[in-house]
Amino acid sequence: MASMRDIKRRKGSIQSTQQITKAMKLVSTVKLQKARNRAEQSNPYFNHMYQTVTSMLARSGSLNHPYLKPGNSQKKAVITIASNRGLAGGYNANVVKLITGSGMAKEDVQVYMIGRKAKELLVRKGYEIKADYSDVIESPSYDDASMICKEVLEAFSKGEIGEIYLAYTHFKNTVSHQPTLMKLLPVEFDEAELKEADSNVLMNYEPNEEEALDLIIPKYMTSLFYGALVEAVASENGARMQAMDSATSNADEMISDLTLKYNRARQGSITQELTEIIAGAEAIS
Amino acid sequence: MAENFQLQIITPDRIFYEGEASMVEFTSVDGEMGVYKHHIPLTTVLAPGIVTITEPGGKKEAAVHAGFVQILGEKVTFLAEIAEWPDEIDVGRAEAAKARAEERLRSHSAQIDVARAEMALKKALVRLHVK
Numbered sequence: 006m007a008s009m010r011d012i013k014r015r016k017g018s019i020q021s022t023q024q025i026t027k028a029m030k031l032v033s034t035v036k037l038q039k040a041r042n043r044a045e046q047s048n049p050y051f052n053h054m055y056q057t058v059t060s061m062l063a064r065s066g067s068l069n070h071p072y073l074k075p076g077n078s079q080k081k082a083v084i085t086i087a088s089n090r091g092l093a094g095g096y097n098a099n100v101v102k103l104i105t106g107s108g109m110a111k112e113d114v115q116v117y118m119i120g121r122k123a124k125e126l127l128v129r130k131g132y133e134i135k136a137d138y139s140d141v142i143e144s145p146s147y148d149d150a151s152m153i154c155k156e157v158l159e160a161f162s163k164g165e166i167g168e169i170y171l172a173y174t175h176f177k178n179t180v181s182h183q184p185t186l187m188k189l190l191p192v193e194f195d196e197a198e199l200k201e202a203d204s205n206v207l208m209n210y211e212p213n214e215e216e217a218l219d220l221i222i223p224k225y226m227t228s229l230f231y232g233a234l235v236e237a238v239a240s241e242n243g244a245r246m247q248a249m250d251s252a253t254s255n256a257d258e259m260i261s262d263l264t265l266k267y268n269r270a271r272q273g274s275i276t277q278e279l280t281e282i283i284a285g286a287e288a289i290s
Numbered sequence: 291m292a293e294n295f296q297l298q299i300i301t302p303d304r305i306f307y308e309g310e311a312s313m314v315e316f317t318s319v320d321g322e323m324g325v326y327k328h329h330i331p332l333t334t335v336l337a338p339g340i341v342t343i344t345e346p347g348g349k350k351e352a353a354v355h356a357g358f359v360q361i362l363g364e365k366v367t368f369l370a371e372i373a374e375w376p377d378e379i380d381v382g383r384a385e386a387a388k389a390r391a392e393e394r395l396r397s398h399s400a401q402i403d404v405a406r407a408e409m410a411l412k413k414a415l416v417r418l419h420v421k
Contacts, residue, residue, distance in 0.1 A: 049300050049305055050369060053360070057333065057369070147371060208332070209332045210332070211320055211334040212319060221335070221358055224358070232302075
């Protein structure tokens with residue numbers, strides 16, 4: 006049985022760890038609320054964007070636009086959004102798993118990385134990191150998103166990459182976050198959705214459809230990407246909040262366990278002392 | 291009296307404007323446009339410019355840069371990347387951006403991206419104009 010002093014020391018260390026996890030939980034709760042508000046505020050923009058682009062494509066199915074066909078290259082660009090910090094449960098590992106488990110050959114994947122933690126994991130697994138924009142995740146802005154999208158699109162137009170994917174964590178609600186791998190280019194939509202959009206009014210385009218597509222598709226990509234960034238920040242803080250919440254309650258459990266052990270040890274030592282005194286007294290008399 | 295239609299201006303960060311308007315004027319890549327109710331369905335791309343909203347109560351102006359507009363008979367939706375009310379514009383910053391862009395265009399060196407500098411200049415001018 007561990008000595009009283011050992012138990013006490015261990016209890017103290019767990020208590021101070023618990024204080025840290027508790028503080029981290031509070032911090033990420035606040036950050037989560039902020040990030041969630043941002044994600045909600047940007048939602049209408051993406052919904053409209055999606056609707057507009059679907060209805061455009063529904064009417065221009067026969068268009069021979071480069072953004073609607075896969076490029077000649079085998080290479081696939083994967084824009085990966087994870088976090089710069091750990092201690093968020095399985096958050097980073099889940100995003101990485103999404104890429105390793107996607108069935109894409111390692112040699113064909115070029116990763117555009119956001120998030121240092123997941124980058125370390127991917128480098129260790131032998132993926133090629135084409136570019137690293139980890140600082141963006143600290144405070145996602147639409148400008149950053151459009152800058153990164155421009156670079157990826159350039160590589161696509163030059164024929165360096167044939168397809169563009171986006172790997173991020175979708176924020177469903179505070180407790181549920183879904184790692185998602187989404188195809189950005191070539192643009193693809195469900196047939197059913199296209200038909201639904203098609204029933205809308207006949208739309209005119211100015212300048213002509215092809216030029217409009219040229220301008221709108223990069224914007225569409227950027228907005229999806231920006232939306233993913235904002236959601237990823239919310240998911241990260243949500244994941245950290247959960248992780249820290251369970252760490253705090255685990256610490257509680259351990260502390261109550263150790264308190265019990267400590268009390269038992271103290272009682273044991275008192276009983277032992279008493280027995281010794283009584284035995285000594287008896288020996289004298 | 292012109293009839294009112296639904297007008298929405300949405301940016302990635304917020305719903306910038308939502309309300310009833312009788313007319314809206316803006317700059318598209320093909321030139322300036324004014325839209326009343328029952329306009330033919332049209333989607334067009336925005337150029338940096340001033341959007342003038344005519345509400346029943348009066349006129350409102352805003353600077354809008356980049357994005358596109360979806361016009362349906364009863365509803366007009368702007369999807370703008372940046373939209374600002376006059377009181378949100380930082381004049382000092384716009385002046386500085388204007389000077390910088392002009393300097394770049396004047397220097398004519400090979401390293402600068404002319405299209406980008408022109409865009410920056412246009413944005414700065416629009417901001418100053420709205421103010």
